[in-house]
Every structure is written in structure tokens, then in C-alpha cells.
Amino acid sequence: MAVYTDVTAEDLANFLTRYDIGELLSYKGIAEGVENSNFLVHTSTGTFILTLYEKRVAEGDLPFFLALMEHLAARGITCPQPVKNKEGGMLGRVAGKPAAIVTFLDGLWIRRPNPGHCAALGEALARLHVAGADFPMRRANALSIDNWRPLYEHARPRGDSVQPGLCGEIAKELDALERAWPRALPAGVIHADLFPDNVFFLGNRLSGLIDFYFACTDTLAYDVAICLNAWCFEPDHAYNITKGRALLKAYAKVRALSAEERDALPVLARGAAMRFLLTRLVDWLAVPNGALVKPKDPLEYFRKLRFHRSVRSAADYGFDA
Amino acid sequence: MAVYTDVTAEDLANFLTRYDIGELLSYKGIAEGVENSNFLVHTSTGTFILTLYEKRVAEGDLPFFLALMEHLAARGITCPQPVKNKEGGMLGRVAGKPAAIVTFLDGLWIRRPNPGHCAALGEALARLHVAGADFPMRRANALSIDNWRPLYEHARPRGDSVQPGLCGEIAKELDALERAWPRALPAGVIHADLFPDNVFFLGNRLSGLIDFYFACTDTLAYDVAICLNAWCFEPDHAYNITKGRALLKAYAKVRALSAEERDALPVLARGAAMRFLLTRLVDWLAVPNGALVKPKDPLEYFRKLRFHRSVRSAADYGFDA
Numbered sequence: 001m002a003v004y005t006d007v008t009a010e011d012l013a014n015f016l017t018r019y020d021i022g023e024l025l026s027y028k029g030i031a032e033g034v035e036n037s038n039f040l041v042h043t044s045t046g047t048f049i050l051t052l053y054e055k056r057v058a059e060g061d062l063p064f065f066l067a068l069m070e071h072l073a074a075r076g077i078t079c080p081q082p083v084k085n086k087e088g089g090m091l092g093r094v095a096g097k098p099a100a101i102v103t104f105l106d107g108l109w110i111r112r113p114n115p116g117h118c119a120a121l122g123e124a125l126a127r128l129h130v131a132g133a134d135f136p137m138r139r140a141n142a143l144s145i146d147n148w149r150p151l152y153e154h155a156r157p158r159g160d161s162v163q164p165g166l167c168g169e170i171a172k173e174l175d176a177l178e179r180a181w182p183r184a185l186p187a188g189v190i191h192a193d194l195f196p197d198n199v200f201f202l203g204n205r206l207s208g209l210i211d212f213y214f215a216c217t218d219t220l221a222y223d224v225a226i227c228l229n230a231w232c233f234e235p236d237h238a239y240n241i242t243k244g245r246a247l248l249k250a251y252a253k254v255r256a257l258s259a260e261e262r263d264a265l266p267v268l269a270r271g272a273a274m275r276f277l278l279t280r281l282v283d284w285l286a287v288p289n290g291a292l293v294k295p296k297d298p299l300e301y302f303r304k305l306r307f308h309r310s311v312r313s314a315a316d317y318g319f320d321a
Numbered sequence: 322m323a324v325y326t327d328v329t330a331e332d333l334a335n336f337l338t339r340y341d342i343g344e345l346l347s348y349k350g351i352a353e354g355v356e357n358s359n360f361l362v363h364t365s366t367g368t369f370i371l372t373l374y375e376k377r378v379a380e381g382d383l384p385f386f387l388a389l390m391e392h393l394a395a396r397g398i399t400c401p402q403p404v405k406n407k408e409g410g411m412l413g414r415v416a417g418k419p420a421a422i423v424t425f426l427d428g429l430w431i432r433r434p435n436p437g438h439c440a441a442l443g444e445a446l447a448r449l450h451v452a453g454a455d456f457p458m459r460r461a462n463a464l465s466i467d468n469w470r471p472l473y474e475h476a477r478p479r480g481d482s483v484q485p486g487l488c489g490e491i492a493k494e495l496d497a498l499e500r501a502w503p504r505a506l507p508a509g510v511i512h513a514d515l516f517p518d519n520v521f522f523l524g525n526r527l528s529g530l531i532d533f534y535f536a537c538t539d540t541l542a543y544d545v546a547i548c549l550n551a552w553c554f555e556p557d558h559a560y561n562i563t564k565g566r567a568l569l570k571a572y573a574k575v576r577a578l579s580a581e582e583r584d585a586l587p588v589l590a591r592g593a594a595m596r597f598l599l600t601r602l603v604d605w606l607a608v609p610n611g612a613l614v615k616p617k618d619p620l621e622y623f624r625k626l627r628f629h630r631s632v633r634s635a636a637d638y639g640f641d642a
Binding site for chain 1 (some may be wrong): 329330331334345346347348349350351352353361363368426427428429430431432433521523
């Protein structure tokens with residue numbers, strides 16, 4: 001749930017005079033996104049999303065995110081499209097916060113994706129990677145392997161309170177990942193957070209991708225590995241190879257994975273599980289007892305990590321040669 | 322901020338098959354209302370609000386609220402109109418909670434109402450009272466004067482931690498109110514919570530009244546007194562008689578206040594201030610230290626109460642004979 005900043009009708013109406021999107025008719029703070037405040041805005045010309053960027057998003061990164069959405073939308077990726085103001089800018093300020101208006105996308109996110117949804121996701125991910133190939137800006141991944149050890153050190157003093165022995169296992173795994181991490185695979189724009197709640201469907205048709213605020217320049221196959229983690233496990237934490245096969249096959253139809261990328265899939269999947277394990281662990285430890293907002297369970301990704309350690313090759317994910 | 326219950330797309334789409342309002346296109350939890358979970362729902366036929374009634378709203382009261390909104394809407398009051406399902410019912414269940422769909426109203430609420438807004442509010446309040454005159458159902462006010470002493474007793478053990486001496490002043494005031502409270506004034510349907518955030522405007526035109534979940538059968542002039550408290554004080558807690566005059570004059574054009582109602586206005590305004598002081602005090606004391614949600618300041622209404630005690634007659638509120 002996320003509305004951190006109160007926006008008055010007067011402030012918002014005033015902000016909108018700088019745009020050509022009509023009169024303000026209504027706006028509602030919406031419970032979406034964890035990093036920013038989001039408002040659904042009705043004007044006399046349509047429906048839009050107003051996002052206020054809160055302190056967890058670096059203001060210097062905003063031009064990258066907004067230009068990327070514009071770049072992808074221009075290449076046929078259905079994603080929120082930043083609306084330009086009368087001076088051609090995409091970024092303004094509301095209530096003292098950096099703010100942007102993007103187009104609204106209809107669609108629903110799927111709580112229990114089936115193999116058909118996973119295939120649609122795989123295809124969309126590959127199309128995103130292809131469309132991003134000529135995007136000229138770069139942004140380092142702030143949650144790449146180089147950032148995991150500092151996260152671990154931050155969590156270490158109380159990490160074992162979540163599960164005895166957790167920190168020891170993470171430390172060993174970090175050593176292994178740092179030794180084995182592939183550094184020369186094809187890189188480009190990755191979404192880096194393409195979980196089911198960031199992918200909209202209308203019926204069985206994928207209707208949009210949202211939330212590009214972790215997007216960065218990194219290994220493309222790592223983005224695939226993130227999606228295998230996010231889409232292809234069952235509620236009991238078992239990997240569903242039918243879903244994995246559907247995802248990988250649909251991806252490969254649009255963008256073939258090289259032999260090097262294929263062989264790296266198990267270590268990339270371990271790394272992706274480690275990234276979400278660590279950020280969730282840090283968030284978990286940061287929340288005071290009795291708080292209203294319950295953070296996501298870090299141990300879900302610990303269990304996924306253990307699965308990935310048992311994998312022998314990409315075939316175990318459903319990769320067909 | 323209020324989304325207490327998670328609703329899946331699958332559950333909601335299934336629920337909507339019982340209605341004739343088209344296909345589900347999107348829905349967003351919105352940060353509106355304190356008692357319930359609210360979702361803005363887009364379907365192929367329009368925009369609606371889905372409300373899930375949480376435990377603070379008594380399920381037995383829902384037929385009253387829904388029938389009242391339907392009754393008022395049929396008499397030209399712009400308020401959310403319950404949408405009937407295919408069997409003609411207005412109440413269903415989503416995610417295990419009682420749920421209803423109502424029409425969506427465009428409009429913005431005004432943070433700093435001017436006398437023009439107060440006049441529009443006064444007129445709308447009187448029209449609501451008139452339109453409610455033939456509403457056949459009754460609901461006792463669960464926050465009437467009879468309920469204030471139990472609220473006070475609940476807050477008393479820690480009440481003075483909010484301000485030294487607070488409980489002593491409340492106790493004296495309760496004694497005085499219980500002695501002086503008028504019991505024979507004209508009664509009917511009152512909104513009972515018509516604060517600025519429950520009143521929408523488009524430009525200077527009042528475009529809708531929302532949130533009828535405190536509505537009940539009680540003294541009509543008490544509803545006027547609630548609005549004087551909610552609309553006619555400045556941020557520095559000074560009463561603005563120009564706003565009060567505008568509100569009362571516009572009200573009286575639609576529904577004249579009798580001499581008895583006029584004379585009771587000061588004690589009714591004291592009572593209204595007491596009601597919000599007490600509920601805010603209880604909420605304030607119930608919230609754990611360090612919680613994310615900050616409750617509303619009870620002392621705002623303590624200051625208003627002191628003003629009302631200094632009032633000699635309705636003329637001090639701007640009532641023109």
C-alpha cells in the first residue's frame with residue numbers, strides 16, 4: 001500500500017495546467033507500488049497515473065526510467081507512456097516531490113499464472129530485451145551481485161533470528177556466486193522486477209508491463225532467471241517445469257538464448273533468488289514489531305535458492321535444446 | 322489509507338458475473354475511507370466503486386445504508402448509487418466480506434473551503450434532510466450523546482497523557498451536555514459525517530456527497546452543527562462567521578430552522594465537537610507508538626469545544642434572524 005504524500009486538489013489542478021490533458025475531474029491515491037505514491041487521475045480527456053517519486057527512488061535515475069518507457073512504447077511494448085507537458089518535459093514537481101504523469105493501462109494481474117501466462121510473459125520479456133537494444137542511456141543495476149554482500153552484512157547481525165543458520169548458508173552461497181558469476185554474457189536493458197503484479201492481462205492476452213523503476217543495464221539472461229523465480233514456482237515452492245518450459249520456449253522464439261546464456265541459467269537463477277532473499281531479509285528486519293504492513297517473506301526465496309542449487313543444467317528448468 | 326482485504330482478479334471477475342456491468346478491465350485499491358476497503362473498478366461499461374465492509378461496520382446496518390443511498394439518489398441527491406445484481410440484490414460477498422458496488426462520482430474535495438463552498442454544502446445538507454423525510458427505515462445513531470460517556474470512560478485511564486487536565490474538562494462538559502441536550506427537535510435521516518472529504522466539487526459546483534456509513538436517524542439540526550464544526554473553522558481553530566453565515570443561510574433557503582432548532586444550535590455544536598473529540602481521543606490512544614498511520618488530532622476538537630462554550634446564541638454562528 002503506498003500513498004506517502006498527500007496531494008491537494010488545488011496543487012494537482014495547478015500542476016495539470018502545464019499539460020494538455022484537460023480538466024481534473026477526480027483523483028484517488030492507489031494502493032500500488034512500494035517505492036512511490038501513485039494516484040489514478042480522471043481528466044476530461046481520459047485516465048492517467050500520477051506518480052510522486054519518494055526518497056527510495058534516486059531523482060537522478062528518473063530521466064532513465066521515463067525515457068526508457070517512452071522508447072519501449074514507441075517500439076510497440078505496451079507499457080505506461082510518460083505524458084509530456086507543454087514544454088516537452090516529462091518530469092515536474094507536486095507537493096515538493098518529483099512527479100510524472102503516465103498513461104493508464106487497463107488489465108489485471110494474475111495471482112496463479114498458468115503455463116499460458118508464462119508463455120505470454122516469456123514472449124513479452126524477449127520483446128522488451130529486443131526493443132531495448134538501441135536504447136542509448138545506461139543505468140547500473142543497484143541490486144547486482146556487487147551489492148549483495150553489503151546487503152548481507154547489513155542483515156547479518158539479526159539475520160539468524162528469521163531462521164537459525166540462515167546467515168551461514170547465505171555467506172557460503174555468496175562466496176560461490178561471486179566465484180561463478182558470468183560477466184561476459186549479452187547485456188542490455190532489463191526490467192529486473194517483472195513479477196506477476198507488474199504484468200497485466202485481459203483474458204489470456206498480456207495487455208501491459210508496468211513498474212520500470214528497477215530497470216537497468218545488466219545481463220539479459222539474468223532477467224530471464226528473475227522471471228523463472230517469480231513465475232514458475234508453485235505456492236508450495238516446488239518448481240513447475242511445464243511453466244518454465246513455456247516461458248523459455250516463448251522467449252527463445254523472439255530472442256534465442258546462446259549456449260553460454262543457457263549454461264549460465266542455473267547460476268543466474270541462484271543469483272536472482274539471492275537478490276530477492278537479501279532485499280526481503282533487510283526489509284523484514286527493518287519493520288518494527290506490530291507494524292500494520294507485513295513485509296514479504298524472505299524464506300520463500302531461501303527455499304527457491306536451495307532448489308536452484310540442486311539443478312544440474314538448464315534442462316532442469318525446461319530448456320529444450 | 323484503507324485496503325484491509327486483498328481481492329484477487331479471479332474473485333472479483335467471478336463476483337461481477339452476477340452483475341450486468343460488463344467485463345472487468347482493471348481495479349485498484351484506493352486510499353479512501355477509514356472503515357472499509359475500497360476499489361476503483363473499470364469495466365467495459367464504466368467506472369464503479371467496490372466496497373468491502375470490514376468489521377467496524379455492522380453487517381446488519383448495511384441494508385439501511387444501501388437503501389438510503391438508493392432513496393436519496395432517486396430524489397436527485399448526487400450520491401453513490403448501489404448497483405443491483407441480476408437478482409435485484411445490492412449486497413454480496415467478496416473475499417469473505419460483505420460487499421457492494423456503487424456508481425463512481427467524479428469530483429474533488431476541497432481542503433480549504435471558502436464561503437461559496439460552505440453555502441453549497443449548506444444547501445446540499447438541507448436537500449438531503451428533505452429528501453430523507455420519507456425514508457422508511459430507521460437506524461439509531463451509534464455515536465449519539467448516550468454513547469459519549471462510555472467512550473469517555475474508555476479513554477479516561479490514559480486521556481490526560483494527551484493533555485493534562487483533559488479528562489476533567491471532558492467530564493464537566495459531559496455533565497452539562499447531558500443536562501442541556503434537546504430531545505424533542507425535528508429528527509430524520511442525517512449524514513452525521515459530512516466533512517469536506519465527503520463532499521465533491523467540480524469547479525465551484527457541488528458534484529456529490531459520499532460515505533453514508535455513519536448515516537442514521539437523529540436530530541436534523543445536529544447534522545447542521547456537525548457541519549459548522551467541520552467546515553467553518555480556520556486552520557488556526559478560529560471560527561469564521563462568514564462561512565457559518567453562508568452555510569446557515571443556504572440551508573435555511575431549502576429547509577427553515579425553527580426557533581427551537583436555532584436556540585439549540587450552541588449546545589448541538591458543543592455536542593458535535595464532543596463526539597469528534599471523543600472518537601478521535603479513543604483512536605489516538607489505540608494507536609501503538611511508531612505506527613505508520615497517524616490518527617487525527619483530538620485536541621482540534623477540544624479547541625472547538627471551548628469556542629462553542631463561549632457562544633451566547635446562534636447569532637454568534639452567523640445565524641440571521
